Amino acid sequence: MNRALLIILIAATALLMAVAFFMPAGPGATVGVASGSALPGFSPKANTPEQAMANVLLDVKRRNWDRAFVGVSKTSGVDERAFIEDWTGSSGSLRTFSNLEGFESRPLHATNDEAQMRVRLHWSTPVGPEEEARDFRLMREGDTWKVVWPHTETASVPAQVIPVDYLRWDLVSGGAEDEWGARNVDAPHVRILSMNAVQAGDGSVVMGEVVNEDTIPAFVNVNATVVDGSGNAIDEESSFDKIAHILLPKQVSPYRVDFPQISLQRVKNVRMDVKATLVPASADPVIGVMDQRLEPDAQGKNVLRGNLFNESGQTVNIPHVVASFYDNNGKVVWVADGYVERALLPQSSEPFAVEVPRALVGKVQNFHVVVNQYSLGRS
Amino acid sequence: MIRETGKASRLRGLMRGAAVLALALAGSLCSRAADAPQIQKDQVQLDVSKAGPRAVESLTQHGILRDYGSAWTSLAHALEFNTLDPLDGPFVGTAKKWLTERVLGQQRSGLRSRYQDQSHKLQAIFYAPEGDVIELHDTAEYRLQVLDGAKAVHDERVVVHYVVLMTPGADRWVIRQLQAVSQF
């Protein structure tokens, strides 16, 4: 009896393994973490555009670059090094610290020999999960489909010498044993220019702008405490990365403080607290924000897009954009931010886009963009 | 097999409840005994009518009342139990140094000091134009006990006049100078 049961179990397991091994991933809308070949090293034949796309992306996810590149059409005109760099990033950019966690793809249109697919890539990054939408063209080559890899223009900076008017503030701080008052330097004078609290989804958002009114740089953080009708604090949060933390004299930054679980109905008052501290800082690099415009993107979302232009001779590894949107009364109605995946090389541009909520598109009359920069090995 | 009657069961339940209550009460009393006495809110009074050149803001007044009272609770705790932890936070600079040395001295000689039944009448006499220092006069009244081991070597109700300098810290007003004088 026991032996028969054992044989049945072994047979069922073998059958299920075989099914899993030979059954191709379905051509459904979602292909990602849970799909693909069960055994690493074996990819189902790319006899559909969906399968071809899934094969390439699964190998990219596993960092099997050679195998992934086999799925790329020779007509793409990219070499394997450029293909790999497209996925792994360079120059200490955000992409170099990111991993592809999953993807979803869906066909946009297809003929017998050509197809177009839209892929949503899910990345894990040091600044949180990021989502990227990309469109790919696929071609039938014999009895298999291949991905035509888009040639990505990478900034090529010619060797040059860029003079720098070096402007930097260093901080000499007193030790703990210093005489009281002997080495005091006042904290920078920073002021909240505006504050607006709105309902956003199930939670609420407090946003506005803050200005450095001093003549030295300031490291700024905005904290908000939401208070109920009885005057009790419900929650306290900080602007975290929804602000340009280092503000030069007279510089204005948007800020946004999220309270994801607290409905605005419960909030009767908001206590604002801006903390400014002295920090060593540099006036460089200067990053211009070019060709800013509000327009719909390929997915129909409304975005503010433009190009960041690095006017200096330093590489900005991770550019970060924070944008404030105003209504026709000049009131801040939304603050959005976004990280740029590629490094911003000296004297070159990189595109950026931040989303504007659909409900606010009609309200937005004006906008203001500031750029944070994170550069490896520099403060 | 012995069966309990309903009455006996109820009685047992009641006794169990009473025992739990008694335990909770005893625990609470024990934990209170281990703490230094808290200073009652109304035992610290602050008069800011003579402060200048800057007028003491209402929030500042409340902050000073709260933080000065809490600092004395910490002081009493530190000197009764010969521990330095309570001094971190409410005291800085000279005040902290003196209290630290006093605790270390008590530890070395096996002494303890108890500050009980405290009351403090504070008068703000100077508040800096930029609000970065306030000078207070405290007429403090308390029962001071000095113990050598378990033996009380001194027990007296005293009135001591303190000149106090407080400065704003990151999240509270802190005592920088706590200097007793024979009279103001």
Next chain:
Amino acid sequence: MRRLLLLCAGAVLLAGASAGQELRVPPSVSAGEDATISTAGSGQATFYVVGPGVASKSSVNLGEEIQLHGQDLRNAGHYMAIVCSSTCQSASFYVIAAKPTNLSFLVHPSRVPVGQENAVSGVALPFDTFHNLVLSPAEVNFTMNAANAALFSRSVHMQQGIGWFRTSSGKTAGTVRVVASVADLSARRAVQQVASDPCNLRMQGQRTAKGITVQTEPVRDCSGNPVSDGTIVSFGAVTANGRSTVDAPIKHGVARAQIEGSGAAVVSVASGVVIGNELHIGAQQ
């Protein structure tokens, strides 16, 4: 009757013993100076002294003087001397601050725009060598000097260990030296007088191969002081492709920026609430 007599004798003996331990302390001691406490009676006793920064215990012989070293009396405040044999006796005394040897001088603000009413203030507190606040009355002199000019001078009577002043900032940007002095002691602080908001902000621009280069004229306030380097000047350009903005810091008195694009552009400039001139620059030929 015999029992009553015995009780009375005991009481007298006890009273005698107590009186024998009597402590005589000095009315007050200057910080850091030695002091003497005298006792009466005879035999061994335990002597305690408790005060700010001090808690000690030692054996003494009653009837001898107890020497307190200056090292143990550095901190001003209330001290308790206790002597115990069969019973305990105590006496208290005060240590007062010695002569001032340094001044704590709090000056605000560190940076002040020129021409501001009552914008600079200072507080001086004298301390002795042991960090005791010196409470005895004294005169303190406050002076404020720019590079070559005296801006302010005042003598103030210190009360309860505090002297203070308040004055307006000067008219010229630069470092101002603020000094507080009590007798031969002095403390110096520096206040940076900075320019006010820019006045008459103007820029020039020209088309280059890469786009448009714009540069302000030297940025000054209405008194002619150069606005601090690092101050942000915002350049904006409206073109057919949208709007471009560059937040550029002033360096060596001017701010400059490069705006990409080849089309015609209307360029504006602002710093804080001050708006400058506008330039109309044609498209690249």
